[in-house]
Amino acid sequence: MAAILGGGLGGLSTGYYLLKNNVISNNNLKLFLVEATNSCGGWIKSIRTKDYIFEQGPRTIRPKGVTGLNTLNMIQDLGLSEHVSPITPEHPAAKNRMIYVNQCLHTLPSNIKSVFQTTQPFSKPLIYAVFYDLRQPQKHMQDDSIYNFVERRFGKEIADYAISPMICGICAGDAKEISVKFLMKTLFEWEQSHGGVMKGFMKSIFRSKSGDTLELSDLARKAQEEKWNVYSIKGGLETFPTALCDHLKNNEVDIQMNSKIEEIDFVDSSTVLLKNDIGEKLQAHHVYSSIPSHSLAKLVEKQHPELAKSLNEIPFVTVAIVNLFFEAQQLITPAFGFLVPPIENSPILGVVFDSCCIPDQNGTVLTVMLGGRWFKERFGDDVTEEQLLSIAMKEVNTILKINIQPSVNNVSILRNCIPQYVIGHYERVDAIRQYIVKNNLPISLVGSSYDGVGINDVIYSAKKQVEDCI
Ligand SMILES: Cc1cc2nc3c(=O)[nH]c(=O)nc-3n(C[C@H](O)[C@H](O)[C@H](O)COP(=O)(O)OP(=O)(O)OC[C@H]3O[C@@H](n4cnc5c(N)ncnc54)[C@H](O)[C@@H]3O)c2cc1C
Missing domain, CATH: 1.10.3110.10 (protoporphyrinogen ix oxidase, domain 3)
Incomplete structure (x- = not known):
């Protein structure tokens, strides 16, 4: 038995690579995945209607570099090529990325000239x-x-x-x-x-380039030839983890939803017990943990306090997402959106112009991002969704001169959603993995806490961790 802890993109990708490398079939193993909530995808959540798509988490993926091309290989393999909606260099979302400084929007340089x-x-x-x-x-x-x-x-x-x-x-x-x-x-x-x-x-x-190479799928080759800037997934990004989850189910991976693991007991170098919130003990010879490092810390604290302490040293920030739908078209200049530098002391981090970047929207769709590293100092612990909506609307009004109310809005407070790779992060992760090796713990670490915070990084980290165990 091999276990995957967490059904976000990291956990699902781990399952995908375990199947792809025949780790399960060659060793006559069974694979199960335990997820605390009632759905897979973790932070990837799309609200879809006939008029708009609200992305509550990520929305675009970069196609560049080995990690970006690797994701495109996976997307093609899952049969999702037709769902990919690229932004090519001529698209306004590729050319117009702005910052808001001194009460003015400025377009950042985007070409050599x-x-x-x-x-x-x-x-x-x-x-x-x-x-x-x-x-x-x-x-x-x-x-x-x-x-x-x-x-x-x-x-x-x-x-x-x-x-x-x-x-x-x-x-x-x-x-x-x-x-x-x-x-x-x-x-x-x-x-x-x-x-x-x-x-x-x-x-x-003058030095020859080395590093990871990859066999490219047709989709990855197309992205390179057409020089895609970023891409989104038609019908919402959630289509991607849903397809991954279906792929695992179709290949006999036992997906156990609503099962929150509360403790991990390392019995010996090839036996681990996962205790869930209804008192069941699930046994595996190896566990791939894709849950956030602070959640894993709680599960290993009793047996390995030193490991828990290092895992807890990776900080996380809370982000509020305010999605807005206006029936009127073209309330904004076509662009990817704008970001606000911290020296401006604004209550918002930036605004994404979704109706420009994501297809099939019948109106103007914007996403305002608030908080992050400054969430607590700007909004405190008790800020309500109504207050965040009002702050977001005030900024949209001032900066984009939109003074009508949205027809629909959605506010989500994503607590501790993004890990912060602060100074010393990479050395800390090395030390955590060395501790695991030294103590012969049958666990691999994947997910956004360790090897990169973006979608491509999480998928690539899953691939590497699976390959390292073969
Ligand atoms: C607001 C936001 C915007 C983003 N935008 C982008 C973007 O545009 N492009 C991009 O590339 N990346 C973006 N990212 C990053 C991207 O979303 C993440 O890299 C990725 O979703 C992380 O996946 P994960 O599997 O590591 O973690 P998670 O999504 O956190 O998944 C972990 C899973 O583990 C489960 N879990 C936790 N504890 C337990 C437990 N004890 N037992 C069982 N299950 C448990 C959780 O319920 C969850 O489903 C964004 C992230 C956020 C938050």
């Missing part, structure tokens, strides 16, 4: 950042915040207006706390080994 021009709110063309980097001394460090690194190498404006909002958009976090290795591991390594990013970049041109 604009790098040589001065674009507000930057006071100089972005190309100056290259010369800035060449003049800065090297600073030897194990890790650093992404904000400090970018400020040191490329200047304060890039850190404030490009990187800080980007970090808000990706993980609702504070760039002053997030590790540089989260997005810029290679650039940081270039600084550490060669004294600067540009110096490292020049040397890398």
